[in-house]
Amino acid sequence: MTATTTAPGALDPNRAPAADTVGGSAIDPATLAASLPIAEKVALLTGAATWTLRAIPEIGMRTMTVSDGPIGVRGTGEDGLPSAQLPAPSATAATWDVDLQARLGTLMAGEARRKGVDVILAPVVNLQRSPVGGRHFECLSEDPLLTARLAVAFIDAIQAGGIAACVKHFVGNETETDRTSYLSRIDEQTLREVYLAPFEAVVDAGVWTIMAAYNGLTRDGVDATSTAHEPLLSGILKGEWQFDGVVISDWLATKTAVEPAVAGLDLVMPGPGGPWADGLLAAVESGLVPESAIDDKVARIIRLADRVGALSGIAGETLPFDDAGATDDPAGDDVVTLLTEAAARSTVVLRNHGGLLPIDPALRGRIALIGHNAVQPFTQGGGSAFVTPPHVSQPIDALRAAFPDAAVDLLRGGATTLRAPLVPAELLSTPTGEPGILVEHLDANGEQVGSQVLPDAEALWFPIEDDAVASVRVVTDLHLTRAGRHLIDLGPVGAHRLVVDGVERSTSQRVVGAEVILDSSYASPEHVETVIEADEARTVRIEGDAQIIDGESYGRFVRLHFRHLEPSPGIDEEIEQAVAAAERADLAVVVVGTNSETESEGWDRPNLALPGRQDELVRRVAAANPATVVVVNAGAPVLLPWLDDVAAVLWWWLPGQEAGTSLAAVLTGEIEPSGRLPWTLPADEADVPVPHGIPVDGVIDYAEGVDVGHRGWDRLGRTPAREFGFGLGYAAWEYRALELVAAASGTPDADAFATARVTVANTSDRDGREVVQVYLSTDDAARPVRWLAGFAVADVAAGGTTTLDIPLARRSFETWSTDDATWTLPEGTYGVLVGRSSRDLRLEAVHTVTG
Numbered sequence: 001m002t003a004t005t006t007a008p009g010a011l012d013p014n015r016a017p018a019a020d021t022v023g024g025s026a027i028d029p030a031t032l033a034a035s036l037p038i039a040e041k042v043a044l045l046t047g048a049a050t051w052t053l054r055a056i057p058e059i060g061m062r063t064m065t066v067s068d069g070p071i072g073v074r075g076t077g078e079d080g081l082p083s084a085q086l087p088a089p090s091a092t093a094a095t096w097d098v099d100l101q102a103r104l105g106t107l108m109a110g111e112a113r114r115k116g117v118d119v120i121l122a123p124v125v126n127l128q129r130s131p132v133g134g135r136h137f138e139c140l141s142e143d144p145l146l147t148a149r150l151a152v153a154f155i156d157a158i159q160a161g162g163i164a165a166c167v168k169h170f171v172g173n174e175t176e177t178d179r180t181s182y183l184s185r186i187d188e189q190t191l192r193e194v195y196l197a198p199f200e201a202v203v204d205a206g207v208w209t210i211m212a213a214y215n216g217l218t219r220d221g222v223d224a225t226s227t228a229h230e231p232l233l234s235g236i237l238k239g240e241w242q243f244d245g246v247v248i249s250d251w252l253a254t255k256t257a258v259e260p261a262v263a264g265l266d267l268v269m270p271g272p273g274g275p276w277a278d279g280l281l282a283a284v285e286s287g288l289v290p291e292s293a294i295d296d297k298v299a300r301i302i303r304l305a306d307r308v309g310a311l312s313g314i315a316g317e318t319l320p321f322d323d324a325g326a327t328d329d330p331a332g333d334d335v336v337t338l339l340t341e342a343a344a345r346s347t348v349v350l351r352n353h354g355g356l357l358p359i360d361p362a363l364r365g366r367i368a369l370i371g372h373n374a375v376q377p378f379t380q381g382g383g384s385a386f387v388t389p390p391h392v393s394q395p396i397d398a399l400r401a402a403f404p405d406a407a408v409d410l411l412r413g414g415a416t417t418l419r420a421p422l423v424p425a426e427l428l429s430t431p432t433g434e435p436g437i438l439v440e441h442l443d444a445n446g447e448q449v450g451s452q453v454l455p456d457a458e459a460l461w462f463p464i465e466d467d468a469v470a471s472v473r474v475v476t477d478l479h480l481t482r483a484g485r486h487l488i489d490l491g492p493v494g495a496h497r498l499v500v501d502g503v504e505r506s507t508s509q510r511v512v513g514a515e516v517i518l519d520s521s522y523a524s525p526e527h528v529e530t531v532i533e534a535d536e537a538r539t540v541r542i543e544g545d546a547q548i549i550d551g552e553s554y555g556r557f558v559r560l561h562f563r564h565l566e567p568s569p570g571i572d573e574e575i576e577q578a579v580a581a582a583e584r585a586d587l588a589v590v591v592v593g594t595n596s597e598t599e600s601e602g603w604d605r606p607n608l609a610l611p612g613r614q615d616e617l618v619r620r621v622a623a624a625n626p627a628t629v630v631v632v633n634a635g636a637p638v639l640l641p642w643l644d645d646v647a648a649v650l651w652w653w654l655p656g657q658e659a660g661t662s663l664a665a666v667l668t669g670e671i672e673p674s675g676r677l678p679w680t681l682p683a684d685e686a687d688v689p690v691p692h693g694i695p696v697d698g699v700i701d702y703a704e705g706v707d708v709g710h711r712g713w714d715r716l717g718r719t720p721a722r723e724f725g726f727g728l729g730y731a732a733w734e735y736r737a738l739e740l741v742a743a744a745s746g747t748p749d750a751d752a753f754a755t756a757r758v759t760v761a762n763t764s765d766r767d768g769r770e771v772v773q774v775y776l777s778t779d780d781a782a783r784p785v786r787w788l789a790g791f792a793v794a795d796v797a798a799g800g801t802t803t804l805d806i807p808l809a810r811r812s813f814e815t816w817s818t819d820d821a822t823w824t825l826p827e828g829t830y831g832v833l834v835g836r837s838s839r840d841l842r843l844e845a846v847h848t849v850t851g
Contacts, residue, residue, distance in 0.1 A: 027306055027313045032059050033298035038291060041298045042281045047271030050251075050554055051076045053301070054271075060312030061305045062319060066166070066248075066269070067115065069122025070138065070154075071380050071656070072387035073108060075115035084111050084330035084657065085380060085389035086339060088635045089123060091346040091653030093140040094675035094727070096771045097793050098153040100345065103338060105154040109161025113326035118308040119164040119209060121384075125151045125198035126173050127708055128636070128679050130690040132605040134176035137381040137635025137654055141678035142709025143724065144194050145788045145812070148201035155207050161325060164308050166248060167202050169213035170226055170237070171195055175693030175700055176604045180253070180518045182695040183216040183223055186702040191219065192816035192823075194708050200241060208245045208307055210237065212265060214253045214518070218699070224263070227254050233264030246300045252514055252552060257282075261289045266297040270553035331390035336658060340671070343655040343662030345769075347673035349728035350640075350649040350681075356627060357648050358669025358730060359403075365586035367408045369396055370578045370621060372416040372612070373633040374591035377659040381635055382523060383601020389657035395591065398660030402668050409585070413578035413621075416612035417595050419527065420489045420565035425456035427479045427564065431541075437476040439558075444470040457562040464548050464556045472558050474544040479537075484567025486532040488540065491525045491561030495547040500530045501540045514552040520602020522549075522559050575617055583624040589667070590621050591652075593633030599654075604693065608639045608685050615641060622646040631663065637681050643721055651675070669730060674769035674793075676727035676837065680710050683721035689713060707784055710838045714785035725788075725837035731768020734761045736801065738834050738843035743807060752807030754847050758834050759803045762796040769795050774806050775838065776813065777831040783815060786833060808832075813849060827851055 033041065040056065048054040048063060055063040067075050072083040086092065086104060095101075112120055124135065128142040140147045155165040172184030172195055186195060199210070212233065213226040220231045227249045237243045247266045254260050254268045257279035268276045283289045305311040312319050327335065349357065374395050380386060396410045430438040434453060437460065441450035449468055454460060460474070480486050490498055490505070494512040498505045506528040516522040532540055548556050569577075582588040592614040598605060609615075619642050622628040628646050632638065635654040643649055650673060655662050665671040682688050689712030693700055707715045710724030737759040743752045756774050774790040789812035792804045810825070817824045829848050835841035 027311065029299035029302040029306065030295065032302050032313070033295045035059070036298065038284060038294070039281060041294050042276070042284065044301060045267055045280065045294070045297055046274050046277045047267070047269045047553070049272065050270040053267070055318065057318055058315050059302070060314040060317045060319070061302065062310045062321070064118040064305060064308060064310050065116055066119040066121060067112065067117040068384045069108065069120040070124060071385045072389070073111040073115050073117055073120055074387045075117055079115065081115065082330055082390040083115070083387040084327065084335050084339065085387050087343045087346055087656040088137040088381060088654035089140050090128070090137050090635050090678060091655065092342055093146065093150055093678040094346045094348055094653065095342070095793075096146065096676055096678070096791055097345065098149055100342060101150045101153040102157040104342060105157025106161060107327065107335065107338060109158045109163045110325055110327035111330065112163040113161070113323050116321050116323070117163065118310060119166055120158060121166045121168060121211065123151050123154050123165070124168055125202065126169055127195060127198075129174040129702075129708055130693045131608060131637040131679070131682065131688060132692055133174055133636070134599070134604045135381070135383065135601050137599050138383075138385055138601070142680065143678065143788050144197040144708070146678055146791070148198040151198055151202055152205045155202055156205060159206070159208060162307075162309055164208040164304060166209040166211050167199065167207050168211035169250060170199055170210050171213065171232065172217050172702075173213035173215050175695070176602055177693065178695050178698075180214040181698060183218045183699045184702065185218045185699050187705060188219070188818045189816045190702055190705045193706050196236070203237070203241045203243045208304055209248055210243065210245065211248050211250055212253065214250050224259070225253065225255070227265050228256070228259040228263045230263040238264055244300065244303065246304050252518055258288050261293060266300050273553055329390075336661070339656055340658040340661045340665060343653070343658050344665045344671035344673060346653050346655070346675045347662070347666050348651040348675035348677055348726070349673050349730070350651055350722055350726070351643060351646070352728055353647045357629065357667065359587060359667050361402055361668045362405060363403050363586065364405045365407070366584060367399060367403060367406050368578070368581040368585035368588045368625070369399055369408055369410050369591070370413045370582065370588060371591035371614070371617070372412050372414065373593040373595070374589070375410060375412050377591070378593055378595050378633050378654055379656050379659050380654055381599045381601070382596045383520060385601070391657060393658050393660035395660040395663050398664035399589070399667070402664035406586070409581050411578045411581050412574055413590070413617045414571035414574040414613055416614060417597055419597060420487050420563035423457040423478065423562050423564040427481070428456060429477050429479065431475055431477065437474060440473040440475070441466065441469040442471045442473060443468055460558070460560040460562055462558055464558060469548060471548060472546050474542070474546060474560060476542050478540045478542055478564060480532065480534045480540060481537050482567060483534050483536050486534055486567065487565040488530040488532060488542070489527050489561070489563035489565070490542070490544065491527045492544065492546055493522050493525045493559040494549055497545040498528055499543040501532065505530055511547055513550050514554065516549065517551055517554055520600065523600065523602060524597070525561065527561070571613055575613065575620065578617060579620045579624050582621040582628070585625060586627065588621050588625040588628040589631060590618055590628060591631045591633055592618060594635070594638065599635050605636070608637055608682060610638050618642050618646065629667065637679065639682065639685065640721060651677070669766075672730045672769055674727065674729045674771070676725050676771045677722060678724070680713050680720045680724045681722040681726075683719065687718045687720070689716055689718075711784040711787060714838070723837050723839040725771070725773050726840070727771070727837075729768055729770070730764070731762050731766060731770070732764040733768070733770050733836065734763050735834065735842035736761055738832070738845050740832060740845050740847055741805070743805070749805070749807035753810035753813060754808045754832075756790060756806045756808060756832055756834060756845075757803060758806060758843065759801060760794065760796070761801040762798060765798050767795070767797050769793060770836075772804055772806065773835060773837065774808065775833040775841065776808075777833060778826075778828060780826065780828070786831075786838070787812075788838070825849060
């Protein structure tokens with residue numbers, strides 16, 4: 001058996017753009033663009049609304065719809081339909097499986113068809129430079145090659161379905177702190193070899209759209225935002241790489257009319273309104289922006305419309321959206337099977353002392369399932385990637401089904417969140433006794449001009465479409481159903497006045513606007529807490545005056561967080577209950593992890609610690625029961641100080657809608673958890689090469705150069721808890737042979753610069769999956785100690801042997817010469833290192849490059 005992975009390959013400067021055809025007849029986007037009136041052309045370059053582009057019936061072009069990704073396709077949010085919720089990208093990257101990425105891409109295309117979407121804003125190919133990055137979970141890997149290979153497979157599958165992928169965020173967008181204002185300072189060699197590398201790979205593969213980031217870049221003497229950086233957009237992307245697609249701004253990222261238009265930005269989102277709607281036409285008419293630049297942008301959008309089936313090319317005839325190939329049901333059997341496989345295969349075995357795992361499904365006795373994240377699994381990170389799934393498979397239900405002869409008990413073991421839960425609908429009523437929350441609409445004089453009733457606290461994020469409404473007053477009665485200590489937690493966004501139980505608790509005159517969307521503070525405002533000591537069941541009146549937030553193209557809206565914590569056992573008591581249950585059980589499964597307060601777009605984490613007292617919980621449960629499996633439910637690294645003191649540890653990621661089903665499959669061994677870490681797991685926060693990405697005087701200096709991620713750990717000689725590429729799985733492996741061979745002619749990898757032929761054997765008594773990794777090294781101190789150059793996934797039967805051909809692209813050997821402004825191939829000898837991880841290297845050969 002021989003398996004092969006496919007390399008993105010070196011950039012071909014002679015690559016021709018894909019043909020633009022409709023119904024077999026050629027369409028020339030440039031000719032169509034030039035035929036339009038200048039006002040029509042300029043209008044096309046700003047979105048029609050938050051998620052849509054303008055239609056041009058004169059050329060038979062319908063509107064196109066875009067949607068956030070990459071965890072699912074949310075759509076415009078107006079259809080009320082749920083979305084298939086994939087595991088987080090950092091999870092699926094742990095499979096190192098390009099075929100699985102392609103199947104997930106095909107699912108995303110089908111979901112886009114079901115939701116009426118033409119462009120999916122995904123994947124993210126920024127790198128996980130620091131483990132505290134807020135969108136770490138949304139990225140694929142800390143490694144540029146792994147990121148590139150997986151992203152290309154995902155994009156190819158999406159676009160094969162006639163749906164455009166929009167790769168983001170171009171470029172140097174690895175930090176959420178001050179994300180709309182900082183400049184990334186990256187030297188040219190590092191920029192080319194590391195941070196531009198995944199973007200170059202996806203452009204070479206033919207991606208149709210790219211999103212320019214909020215942040216800026218300092219390069220070639222130009223300090224400019226990514227949306228207005230001419231050397232980046234026109235010089236590299238459209239010039240060197242010959243990108244023929246659309247460059248889209250991140251939402252509200254464009255601030256001026258002239259500079260982004262000249263630099264190479266094509267489309268400002270969202271609309272209506274914005275700097276191009278307000279000033280671009282005048283800039284063209286005054287000669288500040290050449291009309292030829294406008295024509296090029298319009299032609300690119302027309303080409304996109306052609307590619308996604310939104311262009312007839314016939315005046316007055318627009319094509320309806322084609323839903324052929326749409327997913328039947330995001331909770332259907334095929335989707336459930338795929339997402340269960342993805343989540344299970346993503347899971348990484350960090351420790352399995354004594355072969356505790358897998359667990360025999362015929363286990364009798366008791367299983368103690370413990371942890372806040374066991375009760376409420378954290379299935380997706382916060383921010384723009386959020387989708388509403390059709391269901392979430394709960395661990396308790398899945399384990400009871402997987403172990404039918406065992407009694408499975410569920411205990412929280414203490415809360416890990418700082419905030420209280422949202423108030424449920426059944427505890428709320430209006431002053432007149434109706435269920436829900438009364439919202440009075442007030443004009444500028446404070447007079448009521450309308451009202452509405454919201455069903456629950458989750459609905460306290462609502463649009464205001466009447467311009468006569470200047471503010472709102474929120475009134476509801478919260479029914480305290482029992483005596484004890486009640487915590488009422490209110491989070492107003494912007495100017496407000498809050499009264500709880502007749503007492504004013506907070507007031508502010510600070511009016512906010514669209515910046516709360518850009519910095520995500522609308523999702524995590526300052527909170528106002530009130531404690532009510534109730535002697536008996538009673539009602540508490542909540543009253544609040546709140547401003548209308550002008551979100552510019554997002555519209556006008558109100559946001560108020562409303563949470564309530566009922567009297568409940570303290571953390572000490574809950575931990576004691578969990579430990580007692582573990583002591584009685586035959587098996588303890590402790591699910592620890594992060595939560596929506598921890599991992600989200602909009603902010604970076606302050607540290608790598610697990611929230612709450614989860615470390616204490618693990619230690620005490622493991623002391624009470626040596627048969628303890630710890631499951632880590634997190635998308636980004638956290639410290640596990642007890643990692644080598646417990647019997648078994650699984651990294652379960654943010655698993656998506658099939659959370660419980662996948663966990664049960666992993667625990668029983670129905671699906672082998674064959675994941676390998678796509679990033680490095682620290683043992684000590686002090687050892688992290690890039691501990692944070694906080695800007696200094698508005699600049700983030702990428703001082704580590706090309707030594708990103710595992711390369712930095714190797715350069716500094718530090719020992720992590722688990723290295724990049726680590727994962728035990730359930731099988732055992734021997735690496736038998738390595739040979740460097742020429743690729744066979746006529747194969748997809750015939751143009752590989754070198755091919756590593758690796759023979760591995762599964763020496764266990766069960767079928768297994770191995771991820772064979774190939775690294776390069778050289779004596780050149782200016783290059784990393786070693787770097788990933790190739791990989792392949794192999795399924796091998798128990799006792800079986802397989803040989804894999806792993807192509808090594810020329811680009812893996814090349815380095816960027818800043819002096820010559822080109823790629824060069826240094827002569828010399830290269831170590832070719834093969835193994836199970838970046839530090840478990842079992843075979844070695846030498847490849848010599850001569851002039």
